[in-house]
Amino acid sequence: TQLLEQSPQFLSIQEGENLTVYCNSSSVFSSLQWYRQEPGEGPVLLVTVVTGGEVKKLKRLTFQFGDARKDSSLHITAAQPGDTGLYLCAGANRDDKIIFGKGTRLHILP
Amino acid sequence: DVKVTQSSRYLVKRTGEKVFLECVQDMDHENMFWYRQDPGLGLRLIYFSYDVKMKEKGDIPEGYSVSREKKERFSLILESASTNQTSMYLCASRGRTGGGIFGGYTFGSGTRLTVV
16 A cells, blocks of 8 residues: 655744655655645645656745655745645556645744 | 635535535546545545546545536535544546646535534
8 A cells, every 4th residue: 555654744833944844655656746735725736746856946835756756845945824734745656546645734833 | 717616615414314515627627536534534535537427436435426427527425424424525626737647636625514
């Protein structure tokens, strides 16, 4: 069974700090996606990474796909209260099945 | 803006009732999905459909059924609601990018169902 482990489960930091959250697996994925979910809403796709070692930037968010395509990280620079939410990673296997991690709940304190 | 619309944001139903959750997408996507989301358990796939009239069981199909009579609409049915089906239900759709590979999911806003 393929699993995606996200760490940490919870993170609470002050506005302006930097942070990194992780998504790890022992399985290889053909692509990996990151979503952000705000309370009472559905997840919203932030980025898809496809190539091993790929780095994508979305304003203050930097996403990296591991060289072996088994893991990924999300780095946020100068976190703001608007970054608060549940961050989910999701990996696609060769059969196009999507596996979701359980998420990192991030709270940015003003 | 592309959209997945779920018919209800909040729903309260009684044990034993038959419950219909409706989902409509306007992106002409072939694939549609129903998930439930529970604290500590994450997103769990209930059913999915790769095309009209097609349906496949996900990881937790027991107690649920689905219907996809039209491409844009995917309905989740709780045959006889039970309290352990109290949850956040999320519908999603997915289509192919210009390169022919599947893009990410577009989710609806969710339906928070409470069964009493």
